[in-house]
Amino acid sequence: xxxxxxxxxxxxxxxxxxxxxxxxxxxxxxxxxxxxxxxxxxxxxxxxxxxxxxxxxxxxxxxxxxxxxxxxxxxxxxxxxxxxxxxxxxxxxxxxxxxxxxxxxxxxxxxxxxxxxxxxxxxxxxxxxxxxxxxxxxxxxxxxxxxxxxxxxxxxxxxxxxxxxxxxxxxxxxxxxxxxxxxxxxxxxxxxxxxxxxxxxxxxxxxxxxxxxxxxxxxxxxxxxxxxxxxxxxxxxxxxxxxxxxxxxxxxxxxxxxxxxxxxxxxxxxxxxxxxxxxxxxxxxxxxxxxxxxxxxxxxxxxxxxxxxxxxxxxxxxxxxxxxxxxxxxxxxxxxxxxxxxxxxxxxxxxxxxxxxxxxxxxxxxx
Numbered sequence: 001x002x003x004x005x006x007x008x009x010x011x012x013x014x015x016x017x018x019x020x021x022x023x024x025x026x027x028x029x030x031x032x033x034x035x036x037x038x039x040x041x042x043x044x045x046x047x048x049x050x051x052x053x054x055x056x057x058x059x060x061x062x063x064x065x066x067x068x069x070x071x072x073x074x075x076x077x078x079x080x081x082x083x084x085x086x087x088x089x090x091x092x093x094x095x096x097x098x099x100x101x102x103x104x105x106x107x108x109x110x111x112x113x114x115x116x117x118x119x120x121x122x123x124x125x126x127x128x129x130x131x132x133x134x135x136x137x138x139x140x141x142x143x144x145x146x147x148x149x150x151x152x153x154x155x156x157x158x159x160x161x162x163x164x165x166x167x168x169x170x171x172x173x174x175x176x177x178x179x180x181x182x183x184x185x186x187x188x189x190x191x192x193x194x195x196x197x198x199x200x201x202x203x204x205x206x207x208x209x210x211x212x213x214x215x216x217x218x219x220x221x222x223x224x225x226x227x228x229x230x231x232x233x234x235x236x237x238x239x240x241x242x243x244x245x246x247x248x249x250x251x252x253x254x255x256x257x258x259x260x261x262x263x264x265x266x267x268x269x270x271x272x273x274x275x276x277x278x279x280x281x282x283x284x285x286x287x288x289x290x291x292x293x294x295x296x297x298x299x300x301x302x303x304x305x306x307x308x309x310x311x312x313x314x315x316x317x318x319x320x321x322x323x324x325x326x327x328x329x330x331x332x333x334x335x336x337x338x339x340x341x342x343x344x345x346x347x348x349x350x351x352x353x354x355x356x357x358x359x360x361x362x363x364x365x366x367x
Contacts, residue, residue, distance in 0.1 A: 010323075011353050014330040015147045015175055015304055016070075016198035018347025020255070021262060024202060027254040035250055041242030043253050048238060050260040051208060054268055055177060055192075056184055062216060064235040065208045065256075067249045070174035070195035073207035074100065076229035077193050078141070079107045081170060081215075083222050086138035087112055088170075089130060091122045091158070094148035095333045096172060100141050107225050112137060118149050118336070119295055128161045139168045139191075144176035148333050149295055150304035150342065152180060159188030168215065174198065174207070178268060179275050179303045179346055190215045196252070199271065199303065199346050202259035205252040211235070275302040278345040278354055285358045289365060294340050303346040306332070308339060310365060315341050321364045327357055 012019045033040055044065070051063050066073045078100060082088045088109055090101045093116035104111040114130060116122050122142070131137055140162045144155055155171060162169040168190045176182060177192065178199030184192055192210040196202030209231050211219075216235065224230040228246060237245045263271060279302050283293070286307060294306035309315060315331050318341060322329055332340035345354065 008326060011327045011349065011357065012347060013343045013345070013357065014328055015342070015344040015346060016195070017204045018198060018201055018344075019349055020201055020203060020259070021348045023262070024255050024258045024348075027258040028203075028251050030251075030254050033250050035244065035248055038242075040248075040250060040253075043250075043257060044238060044244065044248075045242050047253055047257045047260065050257065050264060051210070054260060054263055055194075056210060058185060060185065061210050061212055062235065062239065063208050063210050064231055064238055065206055065244070065248075065253075066229075066234060067205060067244070067246070067252075068207055069204060070193065070198075070207045071099065072229065073193045073195070073209050074172055074174065075103050076226070076231050076234070077170060077191055077209050078103045078109070079225040079229055080219055080222060080231040081168065081191055082109050082139050085136070086110070087134065087136045088139045088141055089114070089127070089134075089137045089167075091127065091140070091142040091153070092116065093120060093122055093153070094118050094143060094146035094151065096143045096146055096148065096174075100143070100172060110136070118146075118334075119151070119299075121151070121154055121299065122158070124154060124157045124161060127158060128165070131162065131165045131167060137167060139170050141170040141172070144171050144173040144182065145180055145301045145303070147175045147301075147304055147342075147344075148336070150301050150306045151295055151299050152176075152301050155182065155189070156187045163188040168218070175303070175346075176301070178263060178271060180301055181272060184210065196256045196259065199275070200256075200259050200263055201346075201348055203252050203255040205249040206256050209234075272302060275345060278349065278351070279303060279305060281351070281354060282343065282345060282358070289358075289362055294336075304342055304344045306336075306340050306342045309341055313365075318364065321367070322360060325360045325364075327360060 089112045170191045177194040195207040197204040292308045330342040
């Protein structure tokens with residue numbers, strides 16, 4: 001009789017969810033737990049401490065964990081951080097900049113938007129000019145790693161300008177934190193959004209908001225726009241009671257804590273270096289296979305490479321052929337849907353996995 005439980009291992013080359021370690025997966029088997037018991041409070045408290053230890057060890061930040069994808073924390077951050085009558089400036093050069101804009105519109109938050117081509121860095125001078133001319137702009141929002149194209153935005157330069165004018169720097173680092181160079185303090189990031197299932201190498205279902213302590217004081221004066229997605233109410237429950245205000249994804253917390261333990265053991269810089277080594281190898285091999293990069297290499301992240309589809313090759317054909325061989329690649333988004341494909345190297349991937357990808361990719365291209 002066929003074993004229905006046995007599934008073929010797939011190498012995920014999409015930008016989250018990512019391949020995870022056996023320890024992370026097995027942590028789900030620790031057993032059931034009531035989220036109102038002291039055992040969960042200990043798990044929640046330890047997980048929050050490990051997030052801060054990894055990314056903000058200086059003690060000037062706090063964090064709230066939210067059950068939901070990265071977009072859940074992104075929505076929570078935006079709807080909780082802009083005061084009534086004030087504006088948010090959104091830097092939009094990709095799908096995820098556009099997502100922030102859509103969230104602001106849903107909550108009827110006044111917004112100013114600077115749009116750029118998806119292959120273009122934002123103009124820092126234009127950002128500064130826009131901020132300086134509009135005193136109603138309270139929050140400036142930017143995407144760290146725009147996974148639409150694999151582009152890294154200039155967060156250090158933006159942070160310096162935003163701080164100079166005394167505004168709040170809101171950063172979507174859902175695909176960046178843990179995989180890209182960032183120093184929240186030196187980059188003047190006030191609010192940072194991330195998720196468990198990308199560069200931290202946890203499982204989908206949990207995300208978090210990192211807040212500078214003085215931002216918490218400011219945000220307390222903002223009337224809630226949402227019950228579930230209010231960052232301050234989530235934070236207060238977690239800090240004061242060691243609980244979540246609503247039922248959390250308990251088993252996913254097991255996996256998240258295990259993933260954070262692995263990150264702390266490897267070291268954040270060690271993980272960044274591993275990803276950098278992997279992407280450098282892949283890009284060298286892509287060139288050898290005559291695949292053309294969408295962006296200049298100097299603009300690229302450590303974890304995603306966007307490539308033009310070869311002539312006479314559709315994405316569906318390329319995807320399906322590689323999937324048969326055990327590899328999952330990712331399509332282009334929006335206007336790039338029919339012209340590019342993307343390969344991510346975040347997650348629990350070995351050099352042997354990547355070498356096998358190149359071997360199989362070459363065979364598919366030859367066929």
